[in-house]
Amino acid sequence: MSYVDEVLARVKAKNASQPEFLQAVEEVLDSLRPAVEANEEKFKKEALLERITEPERQIIFRVPWVDDNGQVQVNTGYRVQFNSAIGPYKGGLRLHPSVNIGIIKFLGFEQIFKNSLTGLPIGGGKGGSDFDPKGKSDREIMAFCQSFMTELYRHIGADTDVPAGDIGTGAREIGYMYGQYKRLKGVYEGVLTGKGLSYGGSLARTEATGYGLLYLTEEMLKCNGNDIAGKTVAVSGAGNVAIYATQKAQELGAKVVTVSDSTGWIYDSEGIDVALLKEVKEVKRARLTEYAANRPSAEYHEGKGVWTVKCDVALPCATQNELNLEDAKALVANGVIAVAEGANMPTTLDATKYLQENGVLFAPGKAANAGGVATSALEMSQNSERLSWTFEEVDAKLKNIMVNIFHNLDNAAKKYGFEGNYVVGANIAGFEKVADAMTAQGIV
Ligand SMILES: NC(=O)C1=CN([C@@H]2O[C@H](COP(=O)(O)OP(=O)(O)OC[C@H]3O[C@@H](n4cnc5c(N)ncnc54)[C@H](OP(=O)(O)O)[C@@H]3O)[C@@H](O)[C@H]2O)C=CC1
Numbered sequence: 001m002s003y004v005d006e007v008l009a010r011v012k013a014k015n016a017s018q019p020e021f022l023q024a025v026e027e028v029l030d031s032l033r034p035a036v037e038a039n040e041e042k043f044k045k046e047a048l049l050e051r052i053t054e055p056e057r058q059i060i061f062r063v064p065w066v067d068d069n070g071q072v073q074v075n076t077g078y079r080v081q082f083n084s085a086i087g088p089y090k091g092g093l094r095l096h097p098s099v100n101i102g103i104i105k106f107l108g109f110e111q112i113f114k115n116s117l118t119g120l121p122i123g124g125g126k127g128g129s130d131f132d133p134k135g136k137s138d139r140e141i142m143a144f145c146q147s148f149m150t151e152l153y154r155h156i157g158a159d160t161d162v163p164a165g166d167i168g169t170g171a172r173e174i175g176y177m178y179g180q181y182k183r184l185k186g187v188y189e190g191v192l193t194g195k196g197l198s199y200g201g202s203l204a205r206t207e208a209t210g211y212g213l214l215y216l217t218e219e220m221l222k223c224n225g226n227d228i229a230g231k232t233v234a235v236s237g238a239g240n241v242a243i244y245a246t247q248k249a250q251e252l253g254a255k256v257v258t259v260s261d262s263t264g265w266i267y268d269s270e271g272i273d274v275a276l277l278k279e280v281k282e283v284k285r286a287r288l289t290e291y292a293a294n295r296p297s298a299e300y301h302e303g304k305g306v307w308t309v310k311c312d313v314a315l316p317c318a319t320q321n322e323l324n325l326e327d328a329k330a331l332v333a334n335g336v337i338a339v340a341e342g343a344n345m346p347t348t349l350d351a352t353k354y355l356q357e358n359g360v361l362f363a364p365g366k367a368a369n370a371g372g373v374a375t376s377a378l379e380m381s382q383n384s385e386r387l388s389w390t391f392e393e394v395d396a397k398l399k400n401i402m403v404n405i406f407h408n409l410d411n412a413a414k415k416y417g418f419e420g421n422y423v424v425g426a427n428i429a430g431f432e433k434v435a436d437a438m439t440a441q442g443i444v
């Protein structure tokens, strides 16, 4: 049995009840085979793969809070500090009822390689809670966030672990958490990113994941003799990533015809009206039915369906495993050219394989959505030097980072004989730096 297979078997046996974590580990380890085989003896002796698949620390805690009826509610909070070989733990906080330790571990594991790909000094971590922010009043959100931070604050810091937003955690939640951290710790430091602009946030962080996704997609298409301008694009999701991916795609001359949320989806033959989408989702926190009610060219459909729409480029920007084999077949039948993941692991393993085997350019999330965390690292830099850069400066750095990421993974894929396989390229390029740092730092 090869070293990779040995470790995969061990991880599967140990984490049998965590399917998303196993899926993420399987994808990464499988594509690392050529890089691991080149150093098998050394990595095996150092138990490098065993160490990289085991979080450095997992924190699980009780989050009690009082709802508007005076009733005490109890949620579970998580922070998985996965790997600090190349920098302080960095990664978002997800607030969604589906959150459990396996989901947070898969996200934290992905974050190690994503953060390495940015070229910036950030390690991998992730956290969150099974708290559902939907339908809660501002006071309830504040009560939850304060209670969550009342435990989390002792484990994080500007140089140790810097959380940020993710599903369900936006500017409002980050604000409440930041206020509570400051109150408990008595220091004003860049302990969170995605902060408001009035208290240390970075311009362009809100837009960064969606914009970055398009910068990488544009470069991938260009390097394959194509162009984003004039393309029809299907986007899923209607949150932070989806909104700014839609905006940048349209700025670059594409037409985005779909968005979706957890109850339904929109087909807009005229192209998504971003101002209306922002009003519905960012301001009113309403359903997409509200978009359709105010847009004559839009149709609303219940349930799932974005991937049945004819498009050239598909950008899954909602959540994990939202694009399955059946969806991949529908996309290929409709002539899709490229799929780039705005969400984390939105495509199932069999769907990814099918897309690649059918000649579809496929950019994995850990590369394609790295613009968010990269800009978070730029926010950390600005906080450290007590300065704020202009939108244009941050956006230019973001674009440069995304273009570099694409070329790094393209080169890594070529180096190991997997030209055009950007999954292999991303995993190897992300892994090499972390492995090197882990070896240099000894057995820790
Ligand atoms: N924000 C960031 O900077 C980054 C985010 N990501 C990833 O991008 C994805 C989206 O995150 P983000 O936009 O920030 O989150 P948001 O909470 O802003 O938006 C999430 C969107 O996806 C929909 N959604 C969430 N869960 C489900 C589900 N189970 N089924 C169907 N739809 C669902 C939501 O629907 P509804 O409106 O009904 O809630 C919403 O429209 C996640 O995978 C996240 O990990 C990756 C890198 C950075």
Ligand SMILES: O=C(O)CCC(=O)C(=O)O
Pocket (backbone or CB within 6 Å): 090, 091, 092, 093, 114, 162, 163, 164, 165, 166, 193, 344, 369, 370, 372, 373, 374, 376
């Ligand atoms: O900006 C960050 O630190 C986190 C972003 C994130 O959670 C992600 O990349 O999935």
